[in-house]
Amino acid sequence: MIPKFPKNLFAKPDHKTHILARDMMIESMNDGIMVLDKEGLVLDANRATLILTGLSGEELIGKPAPAEFRSFIARTPSDPEATRARLEIKWDKPVPRYFDLSISPIHDKNGHLVRRLIVLRDITKQKQIEKALRLYNNRLNILREIDLGILKATSLEEAALNTLHQLQKILACQELTLIEYDKQLAPVLLAELRPETASRRRNLPAYENLEMDLTRGKILVQRNPPTYPGSGGDFGTASPSLIVRAPLRAPSAPRPQYDSPASNLLMGLLTLVFYEITELTDADLDLLGEITHELAATLQNHRLQQQTRRHAVQLQVASEIARDIASTRELNDLISRAVNLVRDRFGYAHAGIYLVDEKGQFAVLQAATGEAGEKMLSHGHKLKIGGSSFVGQAVETGRPQIVNDFEHENGQRKNPYLPATCSELALPLILAEKVIGVLDIHSDRSASFDTDDAVTLQIIADQLAIAVDNARLNQMAALRLEETIRQMGELAVLYAVAQAGAEATTEDELVERVTKVIGETFYPDNFGVLFVDETEKNVVTHPSYRGVHSTNRLGKGITGRVAADGKPRLVADVAMSSGYLRLDQETRSELCVPLKIDEKVIGVINAESKKVNAFSLSDERLLATASELLAVAIQKIRLHTNLQAHARDLALALEKQKELDRLKSQFIQNVSHELRTPLAIIRGYAEILDSGDLGELDIAYKDPVSTIARRAAMLSNLVDDLIAILEAEERNLKMKDFDLGAQVQTMMDEFQISAQKAEITLQTHIAPHLPLFHGDADHMRRVVDNLVGNALKFTPKAGQVSVSLALVDEHFILQIRDTGIGIPEDELQKIFDRFYQVDGSMSRRFGGTGLGLSLVHEIVTAHHGMIGVESKVGEGTTFTIKIPVERPALQSLVIPSLEEVME
Known part of the structure; x- marks a missing residue:
């Protein structure tokens, strides 16, 4: 059970109904509420506090405040003049959480600190959305720029160099090298970026532990390497602090296995060298992985294009060869015409051509003349090489074989299909010192062949050998051409698939294009x-x-x-x-x-x-390759679609957050307007009571009434500042032409009294003949009032405050300079934030809400101007405002130079 807030903290004991309603309201709030005593022990907490901190009532009530809050609680103002402190903290839990922490002191009637009130608001989701949106937008922009650089490139080297330039901008590395590996893993430099003063390019480094690294399948990060050959450049002999090696793997390659050859996976290596201390986040490495994937896809496309061009050239050469052999007849027609020509032209009884079979064992009859030739062909006539036949011996010896008389020479048997044969001449068909066949000629006359006949007919045999070889080559070329044409068709189809993957914007469009091109x-x-x-x-x-x-x-x-x-x-x-x-x-x-x-x-x-x-297996290989290309393209489209969906979701979340901010501002504006009238009444009556116009107050009431009057005035000024800030944000200004110089001079005359009382010298320098200022006079009065008031407030006795107004380069220059305490350099970027105060002790001493400079900044910005600040601790501060002059006011004005203004 969570204890209720002590009744004596907020109301009198007899206000029981009010206290009960207040407790129920606090318990139902989404914001956490904690009450601490002045030593920092937790006295009470609502249910939301327990949910936000993850602590139970026993772990929180009566115990010191959580350690994460103590350092901030210690800095909280504790004197009666303080209001509250507000800041954001990060609570390092297993899942970090962010809180908007507001701490307000509670005092007794004597002004002593008795309690502290803490309000917790969980802003973790807002922080996560902002961070995620930044990361996704940054990644999308980076990938878009890299893709544009690749698409605009006219060569692979230019695309690689464009990518390296983008990487150098993103990761701020000093050296980048992109290497392509061929099938034997020989390195070829594609592009590199090194400092201008670096030495000549070093030898390309080998990729260490290649098989192991590919098996791991991750980017290698080496911190503080002992040596690195070729280092230097702008960093002299300094060693690099970080080396990152990212392998480029084929996008369609399977996950690496121990028995996978590296040449099938590794396409290149991207090396980044950092000489300055650098820490790469997981997001950086993920982005680098996506970039190397894009580079690998580009390299793969380039290789595919090269391969397509190479095969296209081969097809052209094959077509030329096909045209050259077009005059050569088909082999059977060629040798049939040849044997008939030999028989008819020379008057022989028979002629035939034998060709050696593939195994080199027989000479097989391929063409023959006459009826006997047809019979032998129909029976598949063949003669054993090296046997007793003249044809077999001619093949074995490679020399012509002549017999002029079958009856009386060597007892040779006649061919049973040619019983009238008396003489025979067997001429080897020789090509490149190899016998490919025999031209066999028969005569029905004895002594029909002599040596001269053999020489003459050998020339014909040699020509036939060439013709046979050409015919065979023609047949082989025709077969090869057919296969090449199919391969080229396959490559053209695969190229069309890859092109569809690069051009298609949706998965359906991609599949439809691939189906059409392969199917047709x-x-x-x-x-x-x-x-x-x-x-x-x-x-x-x-x-x-x-x-x-x-x-x-x-x-x-x-x-x-x-x-x-x-x-x-x-x-x-x-x-x-x-x-x-x-x-x-x-x-x-x-x-x-x-x-x-x-x-x-x-x-x-x-x-x-x-x-x-x-x-066939060729068809299977074609579809397998097409499947890999299609899968890569589908994965890319799905990834792109998911990224777009995430970006849209984050954009909607941001729009919702902007709407909440608008509603918050509207709420503040409405509340401020509603508070203005009752605060004015309270302030008026309190000031009348405090002044004694209604009679002298009892001594016991005088200090409380004075405090009420002072606090009412502070709240009234706070409300006015809030309204002014909102009006400036919405550009809801009452613009008119007025004399800004006269307004500043009048205000400085009024400030002279305060300056004299504080023993401070107040100087005013207003340039003559200034044009009319077009703006909101009341808001500009607030600007001068806040800046000069702060200068007098923070300048010690005997100090100086100077105010100047001049026209330089068509701009009003308003400058307020003091010799006060100054502002620390690390605080200068925060002083224009709302409710921000440089030093808690200063706010206790001088008062203030932290809205003054924020209001000044909003008003100057609403007038299309700029405000700057220069300060040194102990020497003083200078605020400079620069606002452009409206054109009509300059038409008849002679603008002095900067030197004249300074004089």
Whole structure:
């Protein structure tokens, strides 16, 4: 049970109803309320305090205030003249929390400190929103600038250099190097940034512990390295304080494994060298990771473009070769025409061409003349190499074989298909010292061939060897050309997929473009993408699917099994597949590959054909590569979409916060206006009582009435300051032309009395012939009153205060200079904040709310002006206000120079 606030703190004992209502109100507040005694022990706390601090009543009541608050409580004013102190603190809990802390002293009637009242407000969520919004906006802007630099670049080197310049701005590092690694991990410098005075570029460093680092898959940060070759530059011989190495891994590469070759993963290395002490946050390293991912994608695209260009050149060369061999007939036609030409032109009985088989064991008849030749061809006639036949011996020896008389030479047997043969000449077809076949000629006459015949016909044999080789090459070239054309088509398709990934703004647009380009080029029957529905455990066709749309259960059918286990499947004949789900009656074969992001299957790419055995391993490789490119593009679009959604959410939160600030200001304005009249009445009656106009007061009431009058005047001035600040913020000023110089002179005459009483010299310098000032006279009076009043207040006896007003470069320059106590340098940036006071002891001595300088700043800003301050402790302070002059006031005015004004 939480004790109630002591009744004697706020009301008389007979006000029980009032006290009960007050206690219920305090208990229901969202802000924490604590009451401390003058030693800092907690006397009471409401329920909100326990919730905000996470402490129980037993842990808090009667105990010293939490340690996080004590240093701030100790600085709280304790004399009767003090009001309250307000500040923000950070409470370092496991989850840090931020509080708006307000501490007010409570005094007895003798002015002694008896209690302290603490009000806690939780502003943690506001701080988190502001921080998150800054981080996300900064990251988006950085990535946008880097993407723009890459897109605008005309070369890979320029894109790399643009990225290094952006990194140098972001992380303030002194040296940057970007290296590309080829397949053998040989380094190639793409770009570097080093100080101008640095020595010539050092040797490119090897990437240490490559396999281990790739397996870790993270950026390496090395602090205070002992040595670094090539260091120097603007930092002399100093060693770097920090070296960061970020590997560029292929975006489509799988997560590194111990048995994965590094050349398949590592594309480059980004090295950042810091010579000044630097601490990189996790956000910096995350951003660096995203940037290296963008660089890796750019490098991969560049390599793909190079590969495409290289294959395009190869295709052009292949086309030229195809045109050169176009005059060469198909091999069978060529040799058939050749043997008939030899037989007919020379009048031989028979001619034939044998070609050595692939194993080099037989010479196989490929073309022959006459009816006998047709019979031999139909029976697959062949002769063993190295056997008793002339053809076999010609292949083995590589020399012409001649027989002029089968009846009397060497007992050679005649060819049973050619019984009338009397002479035979076998000429080897030699190409590059290798026998590829034999030209075999038969004659029905004896002694038909001599050495000259062999020499002449060998020339024809040599020409036939070239023609045969050309024909073979032509056939091989045609096959290779067909394969090359397909490969080029595949590369063109993959390039189109990569281009779609770079250009598409939505996932649906991306999938639709990829489906169209691949389906139209290679798989017109049935092709498309199916995505996994995690909720329903289904695989669903995308709307762009070119074929029968369906929804399959995970693990069912070919697409369902690929989505379930992530393994590609090539089915040559779906009729032979037991798990095939027949949706299209015309489908005969199917190829399906998984679509993965970070090893997680998000869908499949599926192709079907009306032909059996329509797909090959080449098709599987094509779809696997397309799947990797598509997955990278989908991941990029999803990441971009998520970042945009976060940015929108944070922007809405910020707009809501701005609306709350507006409502707060409106509330303050309404309350201030409502307080103005009753405060004026209270102040009037209190001052009348204090002055004795209604009769002399009893000595026991005189001091309290005097205090009431003084406090009422202070509250009235506070309300006026708040209203003036709000009016200045809203630019709700009563603008008119008036003589600012005359106004300042009149005010200085009034201040002379206060200055003389304080024994301070007050000097005034107002330039003659000043134009009329266009502004709010009452607000400008407040500016002068606050600044001069402060100067007199904080200047000791025998000091000086000077006020000057001049026109310089079409601006009014109002300057207030004093020889007072001065302001510490570390406080100068805070003195214009609302309720801020430089020193608590000063506020107790001189009074004040901390709104004066804030009001001055708001009014000057509302007049499109600027205010500056210069100060040294013990020597004095100078405030300078610069406000532009309206144009009409300058038309007939001769403006003096700065030197004339100073004189």
